[in-house]
Amino acid sequence: MFRYLIPLALFLVLVVFLAIGLTRNPQELPSALINKPAPDFRLPQLKDPAKTFSAADMRGKVWMLNVWASWCIACRDEHPFLFRYAQSGAVPIYGLNYKDYRENALGWLGELGDPYLLSVTDLDGRVGMDYGVYGAPETYIIDKRGTIRLKHVGPVTPDVWSKEVLPVVQELNRQ
């Protein structure tokens, strides 16, 4: 009798695997840069292009780099939450304006508000390429020694913030 149940058992195993597969997001790839030094850059600031900002300026601090663009629809969903995270004071948030025209980017910030301490302009997407950006918005948490400790692709929703980002930030700040 038992042997007739074997195909059923195998089928159930397959169902479980497929069910798990359905819940996973194929757009989320393991980052090659986790626990590697954050690629350095020096880029002009969006609001004041005469000034630059470099990843090296942030040594000794835990900070968040958020890749955004005015053409990016998911960034619009994420935007209001960024204010909340910035106000919480948990981590300084800097923006990487990725492959965007300055006037569009400034218009976007003017319309929706600016949650960033500052944003830098990555017009040709070269810095984005160094960071392995393949879809905005992307968020990186970089530790005091300048190592990338977390990467999140897609909007940082309150759920992602409280379950993934905040614990990492708090842990890194304790170190």
Place this chain on the structure above:
Amino acid sequence: MTRALLLICLLLPALAMAQVRTEEKPTDPAIEKRLANLSHELRCLQCQNQTLADSPSDLAADMRQEIREQMKAGKSDKEIVAFLTDRYGQFILYRPRVSPVTYLLWFGPFVLLLTGLYVLYQYIKHRRDSITEKPLTAEERRRAEEMLRS
């Protein structure tokens, strides 16, 4: 008027896709040939089932341009692939390298095949062993002969 409006509406999506870094027109045939070979081996990360060569996405165009520039700068294919996997991970390779992370990917199908063959072998053996010749009884023989005669 309506036609002009329609035209504007139709062109709007193109505007939304306007890209900042433009892919240059092919100039050097040798580099284009190398690029074509290499980009068929690389995955576009935005449209994940397309190669870098086929993908129309912005990011793919950027990557092709980056590869072109690195080739012009004299980098070997190997160095360029290393540059890309350092940033995007092995997922970008259509033929990921054999490493502990990809053992399951490379050898899993063969393990499954061998398991299947073993199960099949066991099954056939079991079935063959369970078939035993049973001599006919006198009564059965008589009936069989009767059937054959008629």
